[in-house]
Amino acid sequence: MDKQHSQEHSTETKSGAASNQVVKPNLVPMQLQFLPYDILRGILSWLSIKEVVRMSILSREWRQLRMCHPDLVFTEDTFGSYTITNTDQESMTFEELLKFDAKKRDWLNRKFINNVDSVLRPFLCASNTSTITLEKFVVKSGLRRKHKYYIDKWVSFSTAARAKHIAYDFTSDVNCFGSYFDKYKYVFPLCSLSGPNGSCIKYLDLGYVCLKLPPGFCGITNLKKLTLNMVSINGDDLQCLLLSCTLLESLSIESCSSSSSLCVRQELSRLHYLRVRHCKLEMMEFHAPNLTKFEFDDQLMQTVLKQSSKLSEAIFVSNMRLCDGYDDDLDYIFTELPTAIPHVHTLLLLLTASQVERFCNTQDNFIGLRQLNMNLDIFFDPYDDNWAMGLVNLLKLAPLLEELEVHMDCDRYCSPNPRTVTAAQGPLHHHLKNVYMFGFCDVLGLAELALYILGNAIVLERMVVDTMAGMKEDLNTELFYSVKSGSSEGFVLPTKGALYCVEEKKLFAKKNLDREEFRHILTIL
Numbered sequence: 193m194d195k196q197h198s199q200e201h202s203t204e205t206k207s208g209a210a211s212n213q214v215v216k217p218n219l220v221p222m223q224l225q226f227l228p229y230d231i232l233r234g235i236l237s238w239l240s241i242k243e244v245v246r247m248s249i250l251s252r253e254w255r256q257l258r259m260c261h262p263d264l265v266f267t268e269d270t271f272g273s274y275t276i277t278n279t280d281q282e283s284m285t286f287e288e289l290l291k292f293d294a295k296k297r298d299w300l301n302r303k304f305i306n307n308v309d310s311v312l313r314p315f316l317c318a319s320n321t322s323t324i325t326l327e328k329f330v331v332k333s334g335l336r337r338k339h340k341y342y343i344d345k346w347v348s349f350s351t352a353a354r355a356k357h358i359a360y361d362f363t364s365d366v367n368c369f370g371s372y373f374d375k376y377k378y379v380f381p382l383c384s385l386s387g388p389n390g391s392c393i394k395y396l397d398l399g400y401v402c403l404k405l406p407p408g409f410c411g412i413t414n415l416k417k418l419t420l421n422m423v424s425i426n427g428d429d430l431q432c433l434l435l436s437c438t439l440l441e442s443l444s445i446e447s448c449s450s451s452s453s454l455c456v457r458q459e460l461s462r463l464h465y466l467r468v469r470h471c472k473l474e475m476m477e478f479h480a481p482n483l484t485k486f487e488f489d490d491q492l493m494q495t496v497l498k499q500s501s502k503l504s505e506a507i508f509v510s511n512m513r514l515c516d517g518y519d520d521d522l523d524y525i526f527t528e529l530p531t532a533i534p535h536v537h538t539l540l541l542l543l544t545a546s547q548v549e550r551f552c553n554t555q556d557n558f559i560g561l562r563q564l565n566m567n568l569d570i571f572f573d574p575y576d577d578n579w580a581m582g583l584v585n586l587l588k589l590a591p592l593l594e595e596l597e598v599h600m601d602c603d604r605y606c607s608p609n610p611r612t613v614t615a616a617q618g619p620l621h622h623h624l625k626n627v628y629m630f631g632f633c634d635v636l637g638l639a640e641l642a643l644y645i646l647g648n649a650i651v652l653e654r655m656v657v658d659t660m661a662g663m664k665e666d667l668n669t670e671l672f673y674s675v676k677s678g679s680s681e682g683f684v685l686p687t688k689g690a691l692y693c694v695e696e697k698k699l700f701a702k703k704n705l706d707r708e709e710f711r712h713i714l715t716i717l
Contacts (some may be wrong), residue, residue: 229360248439256629263328268300270322271307277389295336297365304333326355332395334364336376343378351384352706354392356659358385361399363422374424377402382433385412398423405429411436419444427451440501446470451488459499466524468492470511486533490525495532497706504537507672512671513544513569530558530589538563544572545635551582554589561590564675570635577616580637584618584644592623595649596645600631600638611636613704615643624649628675633697639704646710657705 281467308331314322329350334342343360350358363376380401380439385393387410403425415437425433425448433460434440444467445454453475463480467487477496487507488495497503508529512522526547533539537560546567566583587593611634627645632638646655699717 215305228489235621239456244455245283263330264326265328265333266302266304266311266468267309267330271304274657280660293547299338300336301335304335305339308346308475312346312660314487316349324351324353326353328357328359328499329353329355330357330359330361332359332364332399334363334366335362335378337378340378344381347384349380349387351393357395357397358393359395360401361397361421362401363399363491366400366422368687370713371603374402377424378602379404382406382409386410386411390391390415392398394396397421398669399519402508403433404431407434409433413436414439416440420448421446423448427454430454431456440464441465443467444469469509486536490522493525494519494528497532500533500607501533502534503533505540505544505546506536506538508538509542510544510547513542513547516614522547523553527554530554534558535560537561538565540565540674542567542569544568545579545637548579549582549585551586551589552578556589559592560591564590564593565599567599567672576618577637577640579616580644581614583641584616587621587645588619591621593621595625595626596624597673597675598630598638598641599629600633600635613639613643616640618644618648621645623651625651625653627652627655628658630673632657632659632701634700639700642705646705646714652713654713654715656717657701659701660694660717691706 220294278337293678296627310446329346331343331346346354347360350660360378360380368590377704378401378603380398380403383406385396386391386406386408390412393412394414396412396415396595397419399421401423403423404424409432413434416439418434418437418440423445424703430448431454434443437476438505439462440460441462443463444463444465446467447470452473453465454471455475455477457477458480459479459481461480461481464482466478468476468488469487470491474493475496476492476494477498478500479498481499481502483497483500483503484501485505485507486497486503487509491511510522527550528623534556536558539558540562543566548566548568564586583598585620587596616637624645627642629638629642642655642657646654698716706716
């Protein structure tokens with residue numbers, strides 16, 4: 193009897209355990225389901241949409257919970273990576289490879305579209321879509337104009353869901369499939385963002401699309417940040433678009449085809465950040481009295497920033513440094529640079545040493561410049577010290593300059609034949625207090641420049657000459673190195689092959705700079 197009772201008790205225990213195992217997986221989603229919407233939304237906001245998609249596989253209840261996620265960000269990584277293998281690729285002709293790549297891209301696009309639609313299906317099937325609100329809706333992939341049906345549907349959904357941040361970036365694989373041809377670009381329906389429909393949108397990012405203002409376009413009412421990359425739009429439409437966004441604070445235009453000029457003569461009173469890169473423009477004019485940061489390059493021939501006396505930081509990148517050839521346009525650009533940004537407080541320049549020489553012909557002053565940061569790519573050692581004289585002239589053009597940074601490639605070898613160094617000639621400087629030179633080496637003109645500063649900056653408090661840390665030579669990365677960034681992550685040390693040369697560079701620096709009268713302000717690392 194006891195044995196039978198024991199067996200029954202054991203059976204009940206196992207049955208209860210099995211029952212618990214069945215109930216527990218559904219218990220958590222049921223509990224989450226009954227949480228207040230705002231709390232549930234806050235919990236899910238800690239997860240990426242990729243994690244939410246994985247979570248939704250667990251049960252039907254979990255699948256419904258993804259409708260509470262505030263950010264729908266779909267990239268080609270959101271759903272994992274897809275691979276198509278072909279063992280015969282090595283034996284393919286060039287034409288066969290192109291066809292294979294096109295088929296592969298079409299397959300990836302179909303897979304991406306199906307996955308996005310599967311995530312959005314609960315939203316689109318909801319009885320009342322007006323109750324759905326999103327913070328962010330982002331699509332980043334290689335879709336093109338032929339996928340218009342699906343993209344139109346997503347655009348309509350993102351505006352109906354009152355998303356604050358909307359991004360459609362189709363620049364993926366743009367060089368392989370269609371380059372910059374407009375016939376491949378999706379024609380973005382700006383009319384869907386105009387007026388009440390787009391009243392919630394504050395951030396809009398568009399990449400590799402065509403834009404054309406529809407008749408009666410009344411602007412994107414509350415837009416604060418606009419980013420256009422590889423967007424085709426004519427100059428008149430772009431001007432009207434900007435003027436219709438009266439609350440615009442940040443504008444970035446990159447690789448956009450428009451006219452040869454961009455002149456917005458009406459005031460953009462709230463604009464404080466402007467970035468114009470890789471846009472071939474003979475003339476650009478903005479009236480932005482509250483502009484504080486401006487980024488541009490040498491494809492912008494002439495710049496007029498009227499009333500921008502609050503401009504605190506400007507970043508100039510030379511695209512021509514990649515070839516380092518002589519171009520008459522650069523002489524004009526460098527001559528006009530102080531006129532374009534006369535009030536700038538902090539100036540960052542990414543150039544080659546030979547391009548610095550162009551400042552020898554510059555006459556106008558940087559009347560507000562306090563901090564100058566020069567990142568110099570040196571592919572070939574200069575034949576003379578003319579580039580250093582260009583920098584001396586630049587210091588002359590900035591009479592109120594207080595801080596100078598010069599960054600060079602750290603992987604440079606020291607010449608076995610030491611040379612005699614004499615200070616470059618130039619005027620006294622009355623405000624320069626701090627100078628930092630990273631990647632210091634025996635490049636012709638650098639030690640001459642250092643001696644000039646040590647002897648002519650009459651209020652100099654500190655000069656740091658670092659022979660180890662410096663720039664990483666990488667033409668594809670436009671990373672500015674700065675001691676003001678508060679982080680040393682950007683700085684790199686020489687490779688093992690160049691380590692032996694560090695001592696020679698340090699000896700060179702000490703031999704030419706380490707003098708008794710400079711030791712209270714000079715530090716050689």
